[in-house]
Amino acid sequence: MHEQAVRSAVRRPRMTPDRASELLDVTLDILREVGYGSLSMDLIASRGRCSKATIYRQWGSKAQMVAAAVAALRPADSVGGDAGSLRGDLLLLFEQLGSRADKDTTMIAALHHALLTDAKLAEAFRVSMLEPAREELAGIVERAMRRQELPDRPGAAQFLPSLVWSALVARPFFEGLTADADYLEQFVDDVILPALQHS
Amino acid sequence: MHEQAVRSAVRRPRMTPDRASELLDVTLDILREVGYGSLSMDLIASRGRCSKATIYRQWGSKAQMVAAAVAALRPADSVGGDAGSLRGDLLLLFEQLGSRADKDTTMIAALHHALLTDAKLAEAFRVSMLEPAREELAGIVERAMRRQELPDRPGAAQFLPSLVWSALVARPFFEGLTADADYLEQFVDDVILPALQHS
Numbered sequence: 001m002h003e004q005a006v007r008s009a010v011r012r013p014r015m016t017p018d019r020a021s022e023l024l025d026v027t028l029d030i031l032r033e034v035g036y037g038s039l040s041m042d043l044i045a046s047r048g049r050c051s052k053a054t055i056y057r058q059w060g061s062k063a064q065m066v067a068a069a070v071a072a073l074r075p076a077d078s079v080g081g082d083a084g085s086l087r088g089d090l091l092l093l094f095e096q097l098g099s100r101a102d103k104d105t106t107m108i109a110a111l112h113h114a115l116l117t118d119a120k121l122a123e124a125f126r127v128s129m130l131e132p133a134r135e136e137l138a139g140i141v142e143r144a145m146r147r148q149e150l151p152d153r154p155g156a157a158q159f160l161p162s163l164v165w166s167a168l169v170a171r172p173f174f175e176g177l178t179a180d181a182d183y184l185e186q187f188v189d190d191v192i193l194p195a196l197q198h199s
Numbered sequence: 200m201h202e203q204a205v206r207s208a209v210r211r212p213r214m215t216p217d218r219a220s221e222l223l224d225v226t227l228d229i230l231r232e233v234g235y236g237s238l239s240m241d242l243i244a245s246r247g248r249c250s251k252a253t254i255y256r257q258w259g260s261k262a263q264m265v266a267a268a269v270a271a272l273r274p275a276d277s278v279g280g281d282a283g284s285l286r287g288d289l290l291l292l293f294e295q296l297g298s299r300a301d302k303d304t305t306m307i308a309a310l311h312h313a314l315l316t317d318a319k320l321a322e323a324f325r326v327s328m329l330e331p332a333r334e335e336l337a338g339i340v341e342r343a344m345r346r347q348e349l350p351d352r353p354g355a356a357q358f359l360p361s362l363v364w365s366a367l368v369a370r371p372f373f374e375g376l377t378a379d380a381d382y383l384e385q386f387v388d389d390v391i392l393p394a395l396q397h398s
Contacts, residue, residue: 116304155385
């Protein structure tokens with residue numbers, strides 16, 4: 001099997017990076033629409049206008065293709081920034097995350113069950129979605145400590161990624177409503193700041 | 200179609216309630232294992248040792264069958280209780296919810312995407328899983344106000360269901376770890392109590 005794959009890679013030109021990235025975007029679009037379980041290579045091939053053989057040659061399996069699509073995402077790299085205060089930093093982060101919350105929430109929902117059962121997919125998701133967010137949040141706490149807005153590393157800091165996630169994901173889940181700017185600002189003022197400031 | 204359904208219901212005996220409840224349990228088991236998208240009536244029929252026709256006659260569609268299975272759950276009816284203090288009430292609730300967190304977390308993950316797109320399923324889930332939990336949490340806040348542990352209805356009270364959900368669901372999602380008793384106790388002390396007590 002392996003030798004055959006090598007020979008076929010030699011015989012045919014590899015997919016261009018642009019084309020590969022296009023097919024990964026198609027994969028994410030379908031994923032958001034139908035969820036992981038109903039996503040099929042047939043759907044990807046038909047929407048992406050290519051053969052299933054091409055897709056299997058490039059990515060090997062549905063699980064690997066979805067992991068590659070998730071790994072290609074780096075949304076949290078472009079968020080965050082120093083707004084001059086702890087509250088300002090949190091609101092800025094939520095403003096940026098909130099603006100694409102619908103897309104991210106649907107993708108998280110689509111992947112949720114698969115992430116609990118597929119370790120490779122979970123790893124890809126952790127590296128591309130969670131770690132950048134975790135680092136950004138650690139930076140926000142660091143800056144607040146330097147500004148002496150927080151006296152010491154607060155116990156609640158370890159829960160910040162969960163809290164941010166909860167703010168964005170829980171409302172659509174519980175109420176069928178998007179977490180809008182007012183909701184997120186209240187969450188910052190009533191939950192995150194009191195939790196961080198307590199120690 | 201409707202007349203035919205009526206005639207066939209007359210011709211054949213209805214399923215006994217015990218048998219129906221058994222098949223709904225089978226549905227939830229498969230749901231937790233494979234997720235909503237990969238759950239099929241074939242799988243339910245084969246695991247439940249009955250014909251697909253029987254299932255369709257009883258529930259009409261996969262979506263309706265899953266909604267019925269979810270509606271039959273009333274787990275939060277049996278949780279909660281007055282432990283004498285706000286902290287005690289929250290720890291008691293988490294102890295009860297935590298003991299079956301694996302099962303609930305997997306089911307929530309399996310349903311997450313479908314809940315965003317299927318209004319009837321979302322309604323069944325809201326009525327059987329969310330509303331009882333919301334009422335229990337409102338009761339905890341009421342009791343704390345009567346005990347004068349909380350001065351007034353705190354702004355964070357509206358976020359309590361999201362926070363409880365976040366504590367239970369976020370850790371498996373982020374770290375692949377179950378939210379154990381230590382983790383939940385820290386979450387109560389570092390996040391929920393400071394948020395409620397602030398006003």
